[in-house]
Amino acid sequence: MRDVYVIxxxxxxxxxxxxxxxxxxxxxxxxxIKDAGISWKDIGSAFVGNGxxxxxxxxxxxxxxxxxxxxxxxxxESACSAGAMAVHSAYIRVATGLDEVSIGVGTENAxxxxxxxxxxxxxxxxxxxxxxxxxxxxxxxxxQRYMYETGATLEDxxxxxxxNRRHATNNPYAWPKAKGKxxxxxxxxxxxxxxxxxxxxxxxxxxxxxxxIVASGDAVKKFGISKxxxxxxxxxxxxPFSTGPKDECGDDIVKLGSFKAYEDSGIGPEDIDMVECHDxxxxxxxxxxxxxxxxxxxxxxxxLLDGDVTHGGKVVFSPRGGMLxxxxxxxxxxxxxxxxxxxxxxxxxxxxxxxxxxxxxxxxTGGGLSGTQHAACTTHILSI
Amino acid sequence: MADKKQKETKEDIxxxxxxxxxxxxxxxxxxxxxxxxxxxxxxxxxFVPCPNPDCWSEEMEVVAxxxxxxxxxxxxxxxxxxxxxxxxxxxxxxxxxxxxxxVFSQLEGEVGSFRCDEEVELVAGPVRNNLDGKPITGxxxxxxSS
Numbered sequence: 458m459r460d461v462y463v464i465x466x467x468x469x470x471x472x473x474x475x476x477x478x479x480x481x482x483x484x485x486x487x488x489x490i491k492d493a494g495i496s497w498k499d500i501g502s503a504f505v506g507n508g509x510x511x512x513x514x515x516x517x518x519x520x521x522x523x524x525x526x527x528x529x530x531x532x533x534e535s536a537c538s539a540g541a542m543a544v545h546s547a548y549i550r551v552a553t554g555l556d557e558v559s560i561g562v563g564t565e566n567a568x569x570x571x572x573x574x575x576x577x578x579x580x581x582x583x584x585x586x587x588x589x590x591x592x593x594x595x596x597x598x599x600x601q602r603y604m605y606e607t608g609a610t611l612e613d614x615x616x617x618x619x620x621n622r623r624h625a626t627n628n629p630y631a632w633p634k635a636k637g638k639x640x641x642x643x644x645x646x647x648x649x650x651x652x653x654x655x656x657x658x659x660x661x662x663x664x665x666x667x668x669x670i671v672a673s674g675d676a677v678k679k680f681g682i683s684k685x686x687x688x689x690x691x692x693x694x695x696x697p698f699s700t701g702p703k704d705e706c707g708d709d710i711v712k713l714g715s716f717k718a719y720e721d722s723g724i725g726p727e728d729i730d731m732v733e734c735h736d737x738x739x740x741x742x743x744x745x746x747x748x749x750x751x752x753x754x755x756x757x758x759x760x761l762l763d764g765d766v767t768h769g770g771k772v773v774f775s776p777r778g779g780m781l782x783x784x785x786x787x788x789x790x791x792x793x794x795x796x797x798x799x800x801x802x803x804x805x806x807x808x809x810x811x812x813x814x815x816x817x818x819x820x821x822t823g824g825g826l827s828g829t830q831h832a833a834c835t836t837h838i839l840s841i
Numbered sequence: 842m843a844d845k846k847q848k849e850t851k852e853d854i855x856x857x858x859x860x861x862x863x864x865x866x867x868x869x870x871x872x873x874x875x876x877x878x879x880x881x882x883x884x885x886x887x888f889v890p891c892p893n894p895d896c897w898s899e900e901m902e903v904v905a906x907x908x909x910x911x912x913x914x915x916x917x918x919x920x921x922x923x924x925x926x927x928x929x930x931x932x933x934x935x936x937x938x939x940x941x942x943x944v945f946s947q948l949e950g951e952v953g954s955f956r957c958d959e960e961v962e963l964v965a966g967p968v969r970n971n972l973d974g975k976p977i978t979g980x981x982x983x984x985x986s987s
Contacts (some may be wrong), residue, residue, distance in 0.1 A: 588945060601915060602957060651917065698892065
């Protein structure tokens with residue numbers, strides 16, 4: 458396996474968008490090619506992550522760029538992990554020497570593809586889904602147990618939303634409606650969704666896209682890339698399956714994925730400056746501090762309340778604002794996380810820059826598959 | 842004949858789900874675990890063959906699971922699909938049974954009245970409506986009646 462670098466990124470501002478997923482995808486593909494300063498002809502393969510927008514989504518994205526017929530296009534689906542898994546797939550293609558340059562794209566339009574007001578319909582063979590286990594209910598079960606075991610309060614959980622939305626204040630790619638100042642009262646008193654999770658503790662189902670162009674060391678030289686970001690680890694794991702009791706205040710698959718990434722990269726949590734994690738709900742980020750090894754079991758809340766996970770702390774969690782400030786278009790988020798980490802490592806995040814960031818990590822799980830904590834988890838460690 | 846078949850189908854869709862839940866006429870309802878005759882592991886819901894990759898045995902024995910369990914966690918849920926909305930808010934929970942099985946279930950009883958580690962017992966009751974608006978009977982847990 459040879460070294461792989463990110464040489465181009467494409468981003469758009471997330472939100473409830475009138476353009477369908479393929480238009481959003483085309484925008485970030487063009488932006489990434491422009492950012493890299495290469496030609497479309499230099500790209501050897503494309504991977505497109507999407508959750509729910511239909512069949513042949515990748516070919517639909519690339520058709521209108523005129524690139525269909527010129528390169529293999531492979532569609533990647535693992536619910537929320539799809540976009541990051543598309544980047545991982547592009548990475549593998551370059552690492553193994555099949556291509557010099559490949560692109561991973563994540564794109565999703567949820568708002569144009571949703572029956573008004575309905576939660577995702579369950580697979581009829583999934584007992585939990587049939588009985589009403591929407592995603593927020595599953596995380597609410599974790600939050601309730603976490604509060605029971607640790608004594609954390611609703612006001613404590615609210616601090617995750619407050620921090621992440623504050624981080625996003627000057628980020629032009631975050632959802633304008635969900636960034637900036639929000640008070641404890643506004644979080645705690647917003648509409649109850651599933652106790653203890655109120656509306657402002659849940660990510661919105663927004664629309665968005667992200668693209669990441671990866672390349673070999675030779676290609677970096679050939680194109681004269683000024684700030685290549687090295688992919689130190691790109692790992693995908695699947696969720697351990699058991700129908701017995703699990704520690705829902707921990708996370709087996711996230712732990713598995715994070716520690717595999719540490720092993721692959723030779724980098725530990727103490728060396729990481731910033732993390733974009735799967736903060737779909739306030740409780741998720743709290744659980745991940747511990748599952749990813751940034752603190753001991755039971756110390757997550759203390760990390761948050763002590764300011765260890767914001768600017769000036771030990772490690773900045775969700776400097777882009779996370780999903781709590783972007784919303785979470787299923788297939789898009791994983792690629793957008795990687796794109797933002799690259800922008801941070803290049804030092805281009807005016808007004809929300811993590812000072813001196815040299816190493817960044819992304820983590821995104823996917824799929825509420827019964828018997829697993831998540832079906833998939835994709836982790837990246839990047840450095841400059 | 843056609844009428845009979847249609848009637849059976851209609852009845853079937855108001856009960857969830859004969860493979861995992863039994864409501865005998867003169868005895869309390871129970872959940873069905875699937876015990877692997879080779880490795881001894883008990884699974885819920887139904888898995889045939891055994892999902893243990895070192896086993897994959899086809900020989901699975903149906904066992905009645907304990908009717909009492911302990912709430913691992915619970916949540917009062919205010920959102921869901923249209924066919925569940927007339928039941929909302931409703932409490933959902935993970936219930937741990939002594940056989941080492943964790944069951945996701947709705948709880949019957951007042952919203953806000955449940956606690957972690959509280960003991961509950963299995964009952965049959967409506968869990969959602971079908972598309973005709975008829976309630977579907979499934980398994981639930983409720984506080985233990987003293």
